[in-house]
Each structure stands twice: as C-alpha cells, then as structure tokens.
Amino acid sequence: MNFDEAFDACPLVAILRGLTPAEAVPVGRALVDAGFRIIEVPLNSPDPHASIAALAQAFPQACIGAGTVLHRTAVGSVQAAGGTLVVAPNINPDVVIEARELGIASLPGVATPTEAFTALEAGATGLKLFPAEMMGPSVVKAWRAVLPKDTLLLPVGGITPERLAPYLDAGADGFGIGSALYQPGIAIDELTRRAQAFMSAWTGTIQA
Secondary structure, eight states: OOHHHHHHHOOEEEEOTTOOHHHHHHHHHHHHHHTOOEEEEETTSSSHHHHHHHHHHHOTTSEEEEEOOOSHHHHHHHHHTTOOEEEOSSOOHHHHHHHHHHTOEEEOEESSHHHHHHHHHHTOSOEEEOOGGGSOHHHHHHHHTTSOTTOOEEEBSSOOGGGHHHHHHHTOOOEEEOTTTOOTTOOHHHHHHHHHHHHHHHHHHHHO
C-alpha cells in the first residue's frame, strides 16, 4: 500500500526502534490487526532492511518504511527492501529529493518554520514535528497560520493516547508513535493492548 492510501486509512505511524527481523512479523501482525497502516523501522535498529522486507512481504495492506534516514544513499536501499516511506529526525533536502525521484513518500523532521518551508520546497510529502515534547499544540496552531493548507503535519515524540486530541484540535493531521507503543522485547499481548489504546483514542477523537 502506498503512503497516501495508508494515511487516509489511519494516520498513526508506528515507530519500531530496535525491532529485530525475528520480531518483525509478529509485531507487525499485532499492529495491523489493531488498525495501524503505517509502520516505520528506524535504520539504527538491528538489520533494519531485513525487518522492512519481512513486513512489506507479510503486510501488503500497510505502508512500510524506514526511519532515521539521514543520507541520500540510504533511500534506494530502503526502497529495494520494499519500503515506500522514509522518515528522518532532520531535514536533508537531498534525502527528500531522492525519495521524490524514486516515487516514495518522505517525512523529514522539522523544528522551525524555516526548516518546514525548506522541506516543503524540496518536495516533502509531509512534516514530522520533532520533538513534539518541546513543541505543544500551540506551536501546531501557530504553524497552521503560515503553512500551506494541504501540508501534512505529524507531531512525533512523547505522543500518548491522551495527547492526540489537543494536537488534533490545533491542526495536526497524524502522529508518529514510538516508545509509548513499542519497545524492544515487548510482549505481544502488551503491544496489542497499547495499539488498541491508541486506536481507541484516535477513533474517539475523530468521532467526537
């Protein structure tokens, strides 16, 4: 599934930092069964390309991508593994341009309006507002006043089920969710419980 379809289905990005290839399919199944449709494996995880490949093969109904993509040369290897999304903690225009040229989505990390507009000028699919712990809903509201109206804005960092509604009210479009959802070695039952809590919070917010 490409990013746009997955984002329309559920704009919550599961960030699986530290995932191992052996865990990939069981973890992915718990997330997909709960309703997640975008899964990110940071490249500083053990053998991330193997995990991306396993997830992409097992879950064609989801968009599988890589996080912590810092260099242009890494984009092609992510795509070769089956990834259709690259995410970064920073804005490197070369990474965004390479993703655009290869036809895959990119979510660079931005922390200032200058970085946001630099990312959009390079062709970013959306913006990862990072770290969200340092930039509350008031920042999202302020940015909304100046960013193009169709800009996808995803707070990432410290996101919990309780924090979805305030950010959405301020104008966020989706979220990246890390340690509050997944930690290396987490039991599948606990992962399922956390995934369902996020999905319930999201569903309740959009129905309110």
